[in-house]
Amino acid sequence: MKEHFAAIIEAVGEDLERPGLQDTPERAAKAFQYLTRGYHQTLDEVINDALFPSDSSEMILVQDIELYSMCEHHLLPFIGRAHVAYIPTGKVLGLSKVARIVDMYARRLQIQEQLTMQVAQTVEEVTGASGVGVVIEAKHMCMMMRGVEKQNSVMKTSAMLGSFRDNQATRYEFLSLVSGTNR
Template identity: 55%
Template sequence: MNLQTFNPQQETTDEIAKDVRHTLQSIGEDPDREGLLRTPARVGEAFQYLTKGYNEDPDAILRSALFEEDYRQMVIVKDIEFYSLCEHHLLPFFGKAHVAYIPNGKITGLSKIARIVDVYARRLQVQERMTTQIKECIERTLQPLGVIVVIEAQHLCMQMRGVGKLNSFTTTSDFTGAFNRQETRNEFLNLIKK
């Protein structure tokens, strides 16, 4: 956890801590035993960090590094590591996002693509919606000739509960514009495999 750039709100920490203390009691634990004393506050801080994407504006992040450029080839950012929480169980799902777009006069900083993946991941999510939100954000801000987003992830809510095979990956994709052509999609899929 990068605490240097993150300031949890004390008021929110206290609110969550109260609930966590109650949860600990509900499962038959003693929240006053030594190992658990600071746990409610820690969970309060951790949850604010893990959901900090609600307070960030992904469109603004892309617009903050927008450049006019007459480049019309595929721009690919692959293997963007992310960590998110499934909204059904509040358990982690994590993996890699691969993003490509074909500019139509405007490009953005490559690191900004990774940033917006992080912003959407730091909210309660389902993998399918996160995939589409990243695609739509790039569409809205860059108005490119096409965008594709592929996400491969492992879901602890499946693995820990014994649903499905251990280490199985869920892959989602969403695309638009030029990527409706199978040939363009294949070019991208070949490039992310390497």
């Protein structure tokens, strides 16, 4: 990867012997590996047996989970937050594991629409929840730094599974809790 970054830097017309750039290909390769570390994680490692029995059947919401991802179309970041809710059916997920699931998928070359669905489907699969709702809001550097250059645009995506899709009251409760956050 280091050699490829060196080629890119030279292709834009820069001199790799310039003091500020001498170690940049190596630093860029390390940074890119970190930004895409989700490819090297498994769901089992992320969950780490943090699934616990529970009698709760009420909505569990973890909101404002910050996320950092890379647009698969331009390799530019998108930055935002996820709101994840589920209705347990005998098992609850350790609180930090919800954020770790978001991170595992966000730290891949990604589109927001797919990320939203991956998080929802994974929480449903892991917990056996009767319903899962996920909303992600993000600012995309590919839209802010290039193209239309719209600085204040925010993309919002949602995925509703099970009772969040089938039951209007459940969906409304989730969306009202998420929209009621201090912004």
